[in-house]
C-alpha cells in the first residue's frame with residue numbers, strides 16, 4: 386500500500402486529492418462525507434466579496450446605533466443563531482472542525498482589495514485551516530490596462546495577509562498576457578499555494594431560440610492539458626506549492642499532475658458526474674499505479690517530468706502544428 390500523504394501549503398494532507406470549491410462543498414455533511422471518501426482536504430464553496438462588504442457595512446451601521454455585532458470567538462458562532470449567510474458560513478467552519486479532521490479551506494471570491502479583507506480574520510477565528518482566494522479579473526474590462534488588472538492580485542494578497550496567519554492560497558485563471566512571469570511573481574508574493582486554474586462557464590448560442598446561454602458547466606478530461614502545461618513549466622520556478630485544477634477526472638489525471646510537479650489536485654466536475662465516492666476510486670487508481678511502478682510515496686516521482694527534469698521539455702512549450710500534421714493524407 387503506497388503512502389499517499391502530502392504536504393500542501395504547510396498542511397499535512399492524508400491524500401493529495403482535494404474536493405475543489407463547488408456546490409458539493411457547502412455543508413458540514415459534505416465535508417464529513419468527503420473525509421470518509423479519502424479527500425485530503427475540502428475547499429468550501431466561495432463566499433463573495435460583495436456579500437462581505439454588505440455584511441460589514443450593515444454591522445458598522447449597527448455599531449453606530451450601539452448594538453452588539455462583531456462575533457469574536459468560535460463560542461460566539463456556536464451560540465449565535467442567525468440566518469445571515471456569512472454567519473452561517475463561519476458556523477459551518479467551526480462545526481466542521483468539530484466533526485471532521487481533514488483541513489477545511491475557506492474560499493472567498495474577490496476582485497478588489499477594498500473594504501472586505503478584514504473579514505478574513507473571522508474565517509481564521511472560526512477555525513479554518515487555510516483560506517483560498519478565487520480571483521478572476523475578466524480581461525474584457527476595457528478601462529484597465531493589463532498591468533492594472535494584474536496589480537489587483539498583489540493588492541489583494543497584501544491586504545489579506547495583514548489579517549491572517551493561516552496559509553493563504555490563490556486560484557487564478559489562465560487569462561494573462563504574461564502568464565509565466567505572473568505565476569512566478571505570485572508564488573513569491575507571500576501566498577502559500579497557487580491553484581492553476583479556475584474554470585468558467587462558457588457562452589453558447591441557442592440557434593432555435595435565438596438566445597445566448599451558458600454552456601460547459603462541467604469540464605471534460607481533455608481540459609487537463611492546460612493546467613498540466615503550466616504546472617510542468619512552473620513547478621521548478623515556483624516559490625510556493627502548486628495545486629492543479631481543471632479536467633482532473635481520474636487517478637491517471639492526478640498522477641500526470643504530480644509528475645509535472647503539483648503538490649495536490651483539486652477536483653469538482655468528476656465529483657458532480659460520479660459522486661463523492663469517486664475520490665476513493667481515484668486514490669485506488671493512484672495507489673495501484675504507484676505499486677506497479679514501485680513507488681512508495683508521492684515525493685519519489687513528483688516533478689519527475691517537469692520542464693527542467695523531462696528529456697522532452699519542448700512538449701510543454703510547443704504550440705504550433707508543423708510537419709507532424711502537415712502530410713496531405715493525415716486524418717487530422
Ligand SMILES: Cc1cc2nc3c(=O)[nH]c(=O)nc-3n(C[C@H](O)[C@H](O)[C@H](O)COP(=O)(O)O)c2cc1C
Nearest residue numbers: 405406407408431519583584604631632652653654
Ligand atoms: C458547479 C460548480 C460550482 C463551482 N463553484 C466554485 C466556487 O464557488 N468557487 C471556486 O473557487 N470555484 C468554483 N468552481 C470551480 C471548481 O472549484 C474548479 O476549479 C473547476 O470546476 C475546475 O475543476 P474541474 O475540472 O474538476 O471541475 C465551481 C465549479 C463547478 C462545476
